Amino acid sequence: MKFINLIKIALAAIIRNKMRSFLTMLGIVIGVAAVISMLAIGYGSNASIRETISSMGTNLINVKPASQNRGGVNQGRSASPTLFAEDVTFLKNNSTLTDAISPEMDGSGQIVYGSNNWPTTVYSGNEDYPFIKKYEIATGRIYTTKEIKTAAKVCLVGQTVIENIFSDDEDPIGKTIRFNNIPFKVIGTLKEKGDNTFGQDQDDMILAPYTTVMKRLFRQTFLRAIVISAKSEDQITETSAEISELLRLSHKLKDSEEDDFEIRTQDELISNFGSISEMMLVLLGSIAAISLVVGGIGIMNIMYVSVTERTREIGLRMAIGGKGKDILKQFLLEAMLLSVLGGVIGVVLGIVSSSIVENALGWPVLVTTKSILLSFLFCTFIGIFFGWYPARKASALNPIEALRHE
Amino acid sequence: MNNKEIISIKNLQKHYIVGEETIKALNGIDLSVKKGEFLAIMGTSGSGKSTLLNILGCLDLPTEGDYFLDGENIKSLNRNQLADIRNQKLGFVFQSYNLLPRTSALENVELPLLYNPLVSNAERKEKAEQALIAVGLKDRMKHLSNQMSGGQQQRVAIARSMVNSPVVIFADEATGNLDTRTSYEIMALFQELNDKGMTICFVTHEADIADFTKRNVVFRDGQIIKDRIIENSKNALEALSQVNENKDEFEY
Ligand SMILES: Nc1ncnc2c1ncn2[C@@H]1O[C@H](COP(=O)(O)OP(=O)(O)OP(=O)(O)O)[C@@H](O)[C@H]1O
Ligand SMILES: [Mg+2]
Numbered sequence: 001m002k003f004i005n006l007i008k009i010a011l012a013a014i015i016r017n018k019m020r021s022f023l024t025m026l027g028i029v030i031g032v033a034a035v036i037s038m039l040a041i042g043y044g045s046n047a048s049i050r051e052t053i054s055s056m057g058t059n060l061i062n063v064k065p066a067s068q069n070r071g072g073v074n075q076g077r078s079a080s081p082t083l084f085a086e087d088v089t090f091l092k093n094n095s096t097l098t099d100a101i102s103p104e105m106d107g108s109g110q111i112v113y114g115s116n117n118w119p120t121t122v123y124s125g126n127e128d129y130p131f132i133k134k135y136e137i138a139t140g141r142i143y144t145t146k147e148i149k150t151a152a153k154v155c156l157v158g159q160t161v162i163e164n165i166f167s168d169d170e171d172p173i174g175k176t177i178r179f180n181n182i183p184f185k186v187i188g189t190l191k192e193k194g195d196n197t198f199g200q201d202q203d204d205m206i207l208a209p210y211t212t213v214m215k216r217l218f219r220q221t222f223l224r225a226i227v228i229s230a231k232s233e234d235q236i237t238e239t240s241a242e243i244s245e246l247l248r249l250s251h252k253l254k255d256s257e258e259d260d261f262e263i264r265t266q267d268e269l270i271s272n273f274g275s276i277s278e279m280m281l282v283l284l285g286s287i288a289a290i291s292l293v294v295g296g297i298g299i300m301n302i303m304y305v306s307v308t309e310r311t312r313e314i315g316l317r318m319a320i321g322g323k324g325k326d327i328l329k330q331f332l333l334e335a336m337l338l339s340v341l342g343g344v345i346g347v348v349l350g351i352v353s354s355s356i357v358e359n360a361l362g363w364p365v366l367v368t369t370k371s372i373l374l375s376f377l378f379c380t381f382i383g384i385f386f387g388w389y390p391a392r393k394a395s396a397l398n399p400i401e402a403l404r405h406e
Numbered sequence: 407m408n409n410k411e412i413i414s415i416k417n418l419q420k421h422y423i424v425g426e427e428t429i430k431a432l433n434g435i436d437l438s439v440k441k442g443e444f445l446a447i448m449g450t451s452g453s454g455k456s457t458l459l460n461i462l463g464c465l466d467l468p469t470e471g472d473y474f475l476d477g478e479n480i481k482s483l484n485r486n487q488l489a490d491i492r493n494q495k496l497g498f499v500f501q502s503y504n505l506l507p508r509t510s511a512l513e514n515v516e517l518p519l520l521y522n523p524l525v526s527n528a529e530r531k532e533k534a535e536q537a538l539i540a541v542g543l544k545d546r547m548k549h550l551s552n553q554m555s556g557g558q559q560q561r562v563a564i565a566r567s568m569v570n571s572p573v574v575i576f577a578d579e580a581t582g583n584l585d586t587r588t589s590y591e592i593m594a595l596f597q598e599l600n601d602k603g604m605t606i607c608f609v610t611h612e613a614d615i616a617d618f619t620k621r622n623v624v625f626r627d628g629q630i631i632k633d634r635i636i637e638n639s640k641n642a643l644e645a646l647s648q649v650n651e652n653k654d655e656f657e658y
Pocket of ligand 2: 456457
């Protein structure tokens, strides 16, 4: 039989049972829509994470204490005191490849100003810290070297903090706010940075000298991290090697001892998040794939029912000259059409729901041709795979018995 | 060429094995059917009529014996070749019509030609229309099978059986589901086809239907017990007009 006629017959059979065909397709529709939108969300967040990380500057290097196991208990990073202000001085004096180095210390607390209070985070470093972390000053000034030395109680405030504790026409500069009951004089304000990809408000913060935060706020002698800006992006690897060497020297580590710190470059961060979101993709993808397989089983089920229901039709087709392979092709094509048609509807639904997610939740999404092609391929495969056995059964029927079937 | 042999069977046997028992559904049949014959195969239930017709219709193969159809030995053919024979040389009419449900009369009639790759789309439509006109359903071509009466459905089935210009049409109890009047209409149609030279093998167990044919072959227990030519067979159209007169008397 000519292929075009086979398609017509299969289509006619699908249209004749509109409701049933639609319900059969539903599994595939939902599966494909899930694949498309899951991949869209996955790819979208992936792309936006990359963007965020690169925007933080690709020559940023982070040094953190290595997590240590003491007596079998993982103490976590912040708990292990291996980085100190002396390390920063040592690095500054001996490093040739770095542009700027700053200690980093942070912690959360409550701001009180007049009758307003607001929970926020204090970040701190030396005078190079805003430059390294790409904070820009809107009004006022950054703290001076002298203020760092004396652990002066001064701070800069982010836009979210300003909105929440000062009234609209008030100039924050010169005012005194209390953070965890310690009074801080506001000497400057920070430019708005907006949310990062992880939904974190980057303006909900205050910035203070690290000495003040360590001594007066948290009474701590060790640093949470050291942040470094390399002279050039191209020399990131060399720079981190140099830092590692200098820190081992400063910590007087023997050759046999492991590093008691960890160096992270932005590149590593990107590839780390890359692998995390790849895992997510695989996870989301397999959930979607499972629903597609379930959809396929639905098709198989209905095709079996259809073959039984249409046994007489099959008998008749054989009696008037239809060969086994004609019957096989007819039912296989019907299963494939159901699956692919479901795929088309699913792709449309997936694109629509992706854009709903984008608009309603503000999540970044990215529908790729790759995922659309993947879905179609999968659908065709499912149609053939799950349509094969019912079609096989139909084509192997004995015409006499099929004609006699009630 | 009018007495060319279309069907020739010699010592045909068909055995079914059910459990321990062997049922000889056909037990040594010799039969010859020439072109233009109108044959009624009769007999009690279970005598082997359908079994014979299935073999003649190339739907089944005999256990023993030879069957020549239009000069070709059927025994030597495989499944696909048999399908081609059915497609190009035979026509079937069934007791229960066997039309595709919710499909137009025209599409139903086109069906056998769909399985013949040598027939173009235009040719197929043309032939199907001609066949429907021949059975008197010119105005019903687009009607769906389930929108038609039993008699009309059987007409569509007859159109379908003749659309491929077969050498012989097989009908198994083609009037079995129809009332007397409609049966006569269908028989009139078969007689008309036969007058135009079509060979027809017609299975029935009703004697008055067999009277419309030209030759009666009677079966019993898988064997032919009677084979006679009907010299002056009844005319179905006349019988039909009589039924119509009776109907007028009853006035229902
Ligand atoms: N597939 C089969 N398996 C076993 N026995 C069968 C089979 N088909 C037919 N028979 C037997 O063969 C014999 C002939 O059956 P067949 O159907 O030819 O009868 P028939 O003359 O057409 O009867 P009816 O007038 O009732 O249709 C019966 O005894 C039947 O039981
Ligand atoms: Mg029978």
